[in-house]
Amino acid sequence: MNTEKSRKIYLYLAAIFIAALVVCNLIANKFISIDLGFKTFVISAGVLPYPITFLITDLLSEIYGKKKTARIVWAGFAASIFVLGTLLLAQQFTAIKGSPVDDESFNLVFGNSWRVIFASMGAYLCAQLVDVRIYHFWKQKTHGKYLWLRNNFSTILSQGVDTSLVVMVLFAGLRSNAEILQLIIDGWIFKMLCAFIDTPLLYASTAIIRRKLGLKFAEEVSA
Numbered sequence: 001m002n003t004e005k006s007r008k009i010y011l012y013l014a015a016i017f018i019a020a021l022v023v024c025n026l027i028a029n030k031f032i033s034i035d036l037g038f039k040t041f042v043i044s045a046g047v048l049p050y051p052i053t054f055l056i057t058d059l060l061s062e063i064y065g066k067k068k069t070a071r072i073v074w075a076g077f078a079a080s081i082f083v084l085g086t087l088l089l090a091q092q093f094t095a096i097k098g099s100p101v102d103d104e105s106f107n108l109v110f111g112n113s114w115r116v117i118f119a120s121m122g123a124y125l126c127a128q129l130v131d132v133r134i135y136h137f138w139k140q141k142t143h144g145k146y147l148w149l150r151n152n153f154s155t156i157l158s159q160g161v162d163t164s165l166v167v168m169v170l171f172a173g174l175r176s177n178a179e180i181l182q183l184i185i186d187g188w189i190f191k192m193l194c195a196f197i198d199t200p201l202l203y204a205s206t207a208i209i210r211r212k213l214g215l216k217f218a219e220e221v222s223a
Helices: 003-027 050-091 103-110 113-141 147-171 177-213
Strands: 031-035 040-044
Touching: 003 050, 003 103, 003 113, 031 103, 031 113, 050 113, 050 147, 050 177, 113 147, 147 177
Parallel strands: none
Antiparallel strands: 031 040
C-alpha cells in the first residue's frame, strides 16, 4: 500500500469534511423551501452541505476505520469552536466608516451564531459519533458486505438525532411544538433522501480509493 498516497487522501477528505461543517454553521440562519414535486421542504440552508459530512465519515469509516474517523469528527468540533470564537471576537470591534459590512449587517447575520453553532456542535458530536458506531457495528455484523445497508442505516439514525437536537435547541420556546416537529420532519426526510442519493457515490468512492491504495475487499488502512 502507498502510505503517502493514503495520507494525502485522508487529508483531503478531512479538509472537505471540516469545510462543509463550517459552511453549514455559517449559513444555518437562512431558512429556505425546496419543492421536489411530491413535497415542499422547509429547511435551514445549512442542511444543503451537511449530508457531505456524513458521506465522508462513512467513507473514512470504510477505508480508515473507526479510530481515524473519530479523529476527524473531533477535529471538526475544534474547528467549530474556533469559528465561534472568531465571530465573537469580531463582534467586539466597531466597523469603521465606509466598511462594506457595517455592525448592523454583521450582527444581523452572525449575531446569534453562537446559538446556532452551540446547537450544531452538540448535535454534531452526538450524531457523528452515533453514525460511526452504528456503521462499524453493521460492518462487523455483515463481515464487510452490504455497504448500502450500513451507509443508509447509520446515516438515517444519526441524521434523525442531529436534526432533532439542532431544531429543538434553536427553537425551543421560540416556536410552537407543532412548528418544531414539522421542521424536524422536513429536515430529517430531506437528509434521508440525500443519504439514498449518496449511496452510489459511496460505492464509487470506496472502489476508487481501494484501487489506488491496493486494498482488498472490506480491508482498512492499517497505518
